[in-house]
Amino acid sequence: MEAAARGDRVAFSEVVRRHGGAVFRVAGAVTRDASRAEDVAQESLLAAFEAAGTWRGEGSLRAWLSTIARNTALRRSRATPVEETDPASLAELGAAAGWGQPAPDPEAEAIESERRDVLRRALASLEPADRAIIELRDLGGHSTAETAELLGITAGAAKVRLHRARLRLMARLEEGARHGA
Amino acid sequence: MAHDREVAGIRCMEVLDQLADFVDGELGEAEVARVRAHLEGCDWCEQFGGRYSGLVQRLRQLGDDEDGELASAAQALAARFAESE
Numbered sequence: 049m050e051a052a053a054r055g056d057r058v059a060f061s062e063v064v065r066r067h068g069g070a071v072f073r074v075a076g077a078v079t080r081d082a083s084r085a086e087d088v089a090q091e092s093l094l095a096a097f098e099a100a101g102t103w104r105g106e107g108s109l110r111a112w113l114s115t116i117a118r119n120t121a122l123r124r125s126r127a128t129p130v131e132e133t134d135p136a137s138l139a140e141l142g143a144a145a146g147w148g149q150p151a152p153d154p155e156a157e158a159i160e161s162e163r164r165d166v167l168r169r170a171l172a173s174l175e176p177a178d179r180a181i182i183e184l185r186d187l188g189g190h191s192t193a194e195t196a197e198l199l200g201i202t203a204g205a206a207k208v209r210l211h212r213a214r215l216r217l218m219a220r221l222e223e224g225a226r227h228g229a
Numbered sequence: 230m231a232h233d234r235e236v237a238g239i240r241c242m243e244v245l246d247q248l249a250d251f252v253d254g255e256l257g258e259a260e261v262a263r264v265r266a267h268l269e270g271c272d273w274c275e276q277f278g279g280r281y282s283g284l285v286q287r288l289r290q291l292g293d294d295e296d297g298e299l300a301s302a303a304q305a306l307a308a309r310f311a312e313s314e
Contacts, residue, residue, distance in 0.1 A: 061311035068303025069296050090306060097310075139233075142245045147277045148232030167291055186285060187292030192255065211249035218284055 049109065053101035060097045063109070068093065070110050070188060071117045074198055077183040078121035080176035088124055092117040111194055118198045134212060145218035170220040178213035185210050232273045237266035244274050252282045 051059030071092055076085035096116045103112055142148070171179055184195045185206075196206035233241045244267050250256045251264050268275045 057313070058311045061307040064307035064310055065300075065304055068306050069299030072299045072302055073295075086302070093306065093310065138246060139242065142277075145277075146280065147245055148241070148273055150276075164291060164294070167287060182288060186288035187295060189289070189292060192253075207249060207255075214249065214281065214284065218281065221284070 049100055049103050049105070052097060053103075057097070060100065063096075063113075064093055067110050067113050071113050073183060073188045074114045074117040075121050077180040077188070078118050078198060079125050080180055081125075084124070088121045089117065091124070092120040095120060114190070114194065114198060122200075134209075136212070138212070138215075141212055141215040141219070144222075145215040146222050166221070166224060170217055170224060173220055174213065174217060177209070178216055181206065181210050181213050182217065186214075234271070236270040236274075237263065239263050239267045241267075241271060241274050244268070244271075244278070248278060248281055251278075252285050 049060075049063065052063060068089065072085055072089045075088035075092060076082045079085060079088055092113070096113055099116070103109070171182065174182070181195060181199065184190045184198055185192070190198065192203050192206055192210075195210070196203045199206065201209070244251075244264055247256060247260065247264055251261065256264065268278055
C-alpha cells in the first residue's frame with residue numbers, strides 16, 4: 049500500500065488481485081444489483097488507489113476496501129441505508145422453514161444438498177435485503193460488526209436480519225424440494 | 230401454532246430465537262450449555278437445528294467456491310489496472 053500511495057499502479061494491482069473479490073461481493077450486496085457490481089467495484093478500487101495514502105495500516109485492508117466499496121455503491125445508487133420493517137413473526141418464519149415439522153425425506157435432502165445450483169437459485173429468489181446480508185455474512189465471511197457497518201445498521205439489527213433471512217432461505221428450499229425443484 | 234415446549238429449562242421458541250447466535254459461535258458459555266441441553270432432549274429442535282446449521286455450512290462453502298470465481302474477475306481487473314494510465 050505504501051507503493052500504491054506513491055502512485056505505483058502495479059503494486060496496487062496486487063492489492064486488487066488479493067482483495068478485489070471481496071470488493072465485488074460488497075458492491076453487489078450493497079447495490080443489490082449484481083449487474084452493476086463490476087462497475088461499482090472498478091470505481092471503488094480506483095477511489096481506493098487515489099486514497100491509498102490515507103490508509104494508516106490500522107484494521108484490515110479488506111475492511112477498508114469494503115467500506116470504500118459500500119460508500120461508492122451508495123453514492124452510485126443514491127440510496128441511503130434504511131432500517132427495513134419486517135412484520136413476520138419469528139414463529140411464522142420458523143414454521144415456513146420447517147420448524148416443528150418432521151424432517152424432509154432424507155434421500156430428497158441428500159440430492160438437494162448436492163446441488164449447488166439449487167441453493168444459488170433459492171438465494172437469487174430472496175428479497176434483495178435478505179440476499180445482501182447472507183452474501184456479506186455467510187458467503188463473504190464478514191463479521192457481524194463489519195456486516196452491520198457495510199449495511200448501515202446496528203450489530204443487533206444485523207443479527208436479527210441475518211437469522212430471518214436464513215429462515216426465509218430455508219423456506220424457499222423446503223418449498224422447492226416439495227415441488228421437485 | 231408450531232411446536233413449542235420447555236425442555237431442560239428453555240422453550241423451543243427461545244432456542245429458535247438463539248439459533249443463529251448458537252451456530253455462529255456468538256452465544257456465551259452458559260447459554261450454549263442451555264441450548265445444547267434442550268437440543269439433546271427435543272427431537273424437533275435437534276432436527277431443525279441440524280438443518281439450519283447444515284444450511285449455514287453450505288452457504289459458507291458456496292462462498293468459498295464463489296471466491297475462486299470472484300478472484301478470477303479481480304485478476305482481470307488487476308491486470309487492466311496495472312496496464313492503464
